Amino acid sequence: MANTSTRTLRLLSLLQTHRYWPGEELAERLGVSARTLRRDIDRLRELGYPVEAQRGVDGGYQLAAGAALPPLVIDxxxxxxxxxxxxxxxxxxxxxxxxxxxxxxxxxxxxxxxxxxxxxxxxxxxTVPVDWGGRPAAAVDPDGLTVVALACRDAERLRFSYTAADGRRADRHVEPHRLVCLDRRWYLVAYDLTRQDWRTFRLDRLTAPEGGGGRFAPRELPAADAAEFVRAGVNGLVRPYRVEAVVAAPAGGVRERIGRWGAVEEVDEGRCRIVMAADDLNWPIMALGSLGAEFTVVEPPELVERLGEWSSRFGRAVRASR
Structure with missing residues (x-):
């Protein structure tokens, strides 16, 4: 059995991992009796950690908010x-x-x-941060983000007001699953209790989230993971431009560089085709230009015109710099 100090640190780490621990399960994880667990809990309280206890058959412990942030135990x-x-x-x-x-x-x-x-x-x-020059990042309220994150972690129902893409506003009641950050935007994947189906919510359109709406048993997500669910939904949105280009480079390298922004398929050993959906044509130009390979635009015609504008601008810059 671990010594008292080591066990106390282990107990603190477990309490910081989950919001609530049933007493029997916590004692089992530590390999101690319920009596020893109570003594260890009292020792943490003496050190200033606000540990709350719930009595009864289903009793357990949780680390409550205190007057000051206590030291965290991390590996x-x-x-x-x-x-x-x-x-x-x-x-x-x-x-x-x-x-x-x-x-x-x-x-x-x-x-x-x-x-x-x-x-x-x-x-x-x-590590080099990359900005493809596309749409600006959507601002998210950090307090709201925290509320949603805690509701996901603790499997607690969540209520909030949500503004849809068409401007309509409605109150939503959901079972939150995961938060996903994709393409400089935060999304909440949740089961909508009103519509009885899985939904994706953009956090910059979500206001006044309130947790503590009761615990729930997690449902099975109809996707491999939350990121895939969000990506499928985002790719399914109608966007103004469908960009298709043939790149004179192997598909593997192109997929590794910009595959997250589009579908890449092999044409032959030295060429591949990439298809992207875009709100703006500037970032596809930057993505294609970053490959360092020749490419031909299949569609749309507006992309060819935009490339001509960029080419003229760069040409003038080269001549002016000589």
Whole structure:
């Protein structure tokens, strides 16, 4: 059996992982009796951790909100993931999150072990953020994002007001499943209790989310995962432009570079065809240009015209720079 200090840290880590733990399950995970578990809970309370207990047959424990944020217990992999995630959040579309992310990142890196700090610095040095110049990031309220994330984690029903693409506003009552960030937008995948079907909601169109609507048993999502469900829905939307081009490069390399923005199929050993749906023609031009290979536009004609405009502009820039 682990010593008391190690077991207490393990208990704290488990309490921070889930909102609520049944007492019997928590004791089993720690390999201790219910009596020993109660003593360990009391020890955490003495250290300032606000652990709440629910008595009865279905009793259990949960880590409540306190007057101050207590120290968190995270392992090496979680520490590196936290630092890398904060770096990404510094360029996030969530309003007001960038400055806070930078402050927290500085605190985390400062107390990291040297070997972990080297891993974070290597990831930061070798990672290049990409902006394809398309639509701007959709701003999301960070408080609302937190409410939705907690509801997903704790399998609690959620209520909010939602504005559809046509401007109609309605109150929604859902069983939240997962949050997905795709193409600089946040989406909530949830089971809509009113419409009795799975739906995808853009978080920038969602207001006043309220959790605590009761627990539910998770349903089976009709897709391999939440990201695939969102991607299928987004690709199914009607967009102004269907872009098709033949690229003089192997399909594998093209798929690796820009496959997430379109369907890539092999034409022959040295050529492939890519099909994309776009709201704006500028980002397909940048995507195709980033491949470093010759390509021919099949459609639409507007893309050929836009390419001509870019070519003329770049040509003038080259002549002016000589």
């Amino acid at each position: 090496d992999e979680e520490a590196v993931a936290l630092a890398v995630g904060l770096q990404a959040a510094a360029e996030s579309p969530v309003e007001g999150i960038a400055e806070a992310s930078v402050r927290v990142l500085a605190k985390v890196v400062q107390v990291m072990l040297a070997r972990l700090r080297r891993r974070v610095e290597a990831l930061r040095a070798m």
